[in-house]
Amino acid sequence: MKRFIVFLFLSFSIWVSAQKTEQIKLNQNIKDKSSRTKSLTVIDNRSDKNIGTVTYKGETVGLKFPGNDLKSDIEKWFTEDNKARGSNDIVLLFEEIKVSEFKETQLAKAKVKISSFINRNGRYYFINRYNNTLAFNPKLTPNVPRTISIALSTILSTLINDSYSHIAFSTPIAETDLNNYEAIVGKNIKYLNVPELTPGVYTDFRSFYLQTPKEGYYVDKNKKGKVTGIKNREDLLISSEEIFGYVEDGKAYRLTPVGFLAMPKDDKGYYVVSSRQELFPPQNNNAMMIGAMTGGMLGALIGAAIDSSGSGRRNPNMELSNVYIDPLTGEYSF
Secondary structure, three states, rough: OHHHHHHHHHHHHHHHOOOOOEEEEOOOOOOOOOOOOOEEEEEEEOOEEEOOEEOOOOEEEEEEEOOOOOOHHHHHHHHHHHOOEEEEEEEEEEOOOOOOOOOOOOOEEEEEEEEEEEEEEEEEEEEEEEEEEEOOOOOOOOOHHHHHHHHHHHHHHHHHHHHHHHHOOEEEEEHHHHHHHHHHHHHOOHHHOOOOOEEEEEEHHHHHOOOOOOOOOEEEEOOOEEEEEEEEOOOOEEEEHOOOOOOOOEEEEEEOOOOOEEOOEEEEEEEEOOOOOOOOOOOOHHHHHHOOHHHHHHHOOOOOOOOOOOOOOOOOOOOOOOEEEEEOOEEEOO
C-alpha cells in the first residue's frame, strides 16, 4: 500500500512538472510619461490564485505570471519602468483572473476583474476597472494559450497606463470597505440615482454619469423622424467618435457600430439588446479579443450614426441578448 501511494505521488509530481505553461509576460511599457505617480501597489483579493489551464495540441497548458508572487511581479514591473516619481499612489485591486475551458463549445474563456484606485491618506478613490469575460475560439485562434497571455498582458498595461491620468471618482472608500467599493461608489453616481435622465447629447460616459449633456449639440432627424446624426449649434455634423449617446423623452440611446440602440434599465442596470459580434465587429480582431478597454477603442469602430433602431445595418440572423453596461465605466459586460 505504501509503495502504491509513493507511486501515485511520483506520478502526480512528474505530471505537474511535465505540464506546459504559458507565461503572462509583463514587458509592455507602463512608464508614467507625466511622472506624477510615486508608487503602484497591488492588493490581490483573488479567492483562487491559480489562473487555470487550456488545451493546446492535445496538451494541457497552464497560464501563470513570471514569478510566484503576483504582487511582487507587478510592483517590480512598475519600478523598473518608472525611475522618475511623482506623488500619486496608485493601487491595483485584483478581484479575479480565471481561465476556463468548455468542452461542449470548444471555447476557452478568461474572466478578468481588476480595478484601480488612487490612495490619498488612507482613503481610496476609484479610477477605472476592467471587468469582462473574453472568449477564444481554437478554430479561429492558432495558439490559444499565447493569445490569452497577450490579452491579459495588454489588459494590465492598458489599465495601468490609463490610471495614471484618468479622473478618479470623488467618493472616498476606506481600505476595509474596498471589497464593497462598487456599492459605495454607485450610491453617488448621478445617472443611476436620478428619477429621470436629463435630455440632450452626451459626448462620453463621464458626461452621462454626471448627467451633463453637451450644450449646443442636438439630434438631427429626417422627415420620417429617424436620426441622421448629431449636430452642433453651427449645424455641423459631429464625428461619431465624439459621441456616447443621447437622452430623449426620458429614454437613453447609445451609439454602437450598428447605430443608436435603446439603452433601457432593469434591476441589473442599463443594457443594450445586441451581441459581442455586433458591438465588436470581427474585422477588428483586437477589439473582439479584448473588448472595450477604453472609449477610444470603441469609437474607432463606429462609422456614421444612423437611425436609433440600428435596423439599417443589423444582421437579422444575429443572436441577440441583453448586454449590460458596467455601471462604473460604461463599458459592455459579457
